[in-house]
Amino acid sequence: MLKSRFFALLLALVPVSALGSVNLLDAPIDVHDRASLQRGLGLYMNFCAACHSLQFMRYSRVGEDLGLTVEQVEQLIIKGDAKIGEPMITGMAKADGTAWFSKAPPDLSTTVRGKKGQEDWVYTFLRSFYVDESRPMGWNNTVLAGASMPNVLWELQGIQRATFEPAGEDGCAIARVGDNCISGFVVQPHEAGRLSPAEFDRAILDLTAFLTYVAEPARLQRETLGVWVILFLSFFTLLAWLLKREYWKDVH
Template sequence: MIKRLIALAFAAAATLCSSVALAAGGGPLLDSQVNINDKSSLQRGAALFMSYCAGCHSLGYQRYSRTAKDLGLSEEQVMSYLNFTGAKFGEHMKASMDPADGAVWFGKAPPDLSLVARAKPGGPNWTYTFLKSFYVDETRPAGWNNTVLAGASMPNVLWGLQGIQRPTYGEHGEIAGFELAPAGSQTPEEFDRTIRDITAFLTYVGEPAALKREAYGVWVILFLAVFTFLAWLLKTEYWRDVH
């Protein structure tokens, strides 16, 4: 029994460590504070993703029709504001760019992002921190680098909103922070919300069933509580004569 408890304690500690995993630059991942039950956030995130990310990145496991149903959007809204490739309503959300072209332009084809919020250590926190951590690096082919994924081929497509981050260095040559020069079209608070909305949308895409699962979970707990009470009454009745 003691060994089992120790094993559970180590497992819990490992989970905690993964949620606050260190980024490549040495800093902790930021808390994304995403809420997949906030449909307004998911709708904004979907619009932002399709406007800034879907040119290169597909969501190969997600369909336009499923997005409309889960996010409370009509077919007309999805096809007018989220579909830029001419795909049918029931088809998967594919990137506009040919993967072969991506391999030529960026060194490798941009990955499908359907599961990025689940696959990376730290989950949504990784995605959130990654999108906030681009900085100018003239040694890179695209002119950008990232503290979370050093040497990333992806340029900072959101620089117009965030502004251009330029690193400041510590006494040992490590990146100590960033300064915006020039600033973007959004304030830091507005940009935080933008990144949180994109992260929330990608978190939802990684497991669309979570929306219903979490809603059903409350009712399951209530059922188990009532069932436990009835089982206790039944046990009391059966054992009354034994005592």
């Protein structure tokens, strides 16, 4: 127990998998944790749905999968006048998105596609915004350098600033920016967010779990079905073995 906690802590601290030149954090999500998915959905609706769409996901489906009643979906989840059977599309026109952010916010239905590393990418991306006055929105991101998405979660996280050091020969622990490495992130006490760092990481984990579920909703059923299939097969193996024993009893 202590050992696994220790490893969990290590995983949380050390970027373990690398994609390109940026080190990604490991996202220990659990798509079968319904409470986590529900919190992720809530965060998504409050902080992401104004810009992004989930064109392959309907409100009704998300409600069913996450154990919400029709009333809960209609009153708590849907913003604006969308109907429960409709896909979760943003009200923002693509042209406006392009005009405002120089790039229209992409659809997020398939951003995490069961592909290994993709949930780590999203998890790290959402935690890795830092202040950069040279960018139009005042934010940059280590995972998507020059991202046109602002840090929409800054009120929760606080204003995160990067610390730099000259790049050595061993590469950078977090990310490289020109001749420097980003050596860490700091949030000054007077710029702190509404959540503690641990609470914020938890929130990002919930959001990442939700987007992972959205990318492959059938996975929820498939994996629970898998358990039954294995139980069923084990049962028949046992039955076959008992039968065989019964038959051979007389032969010996």
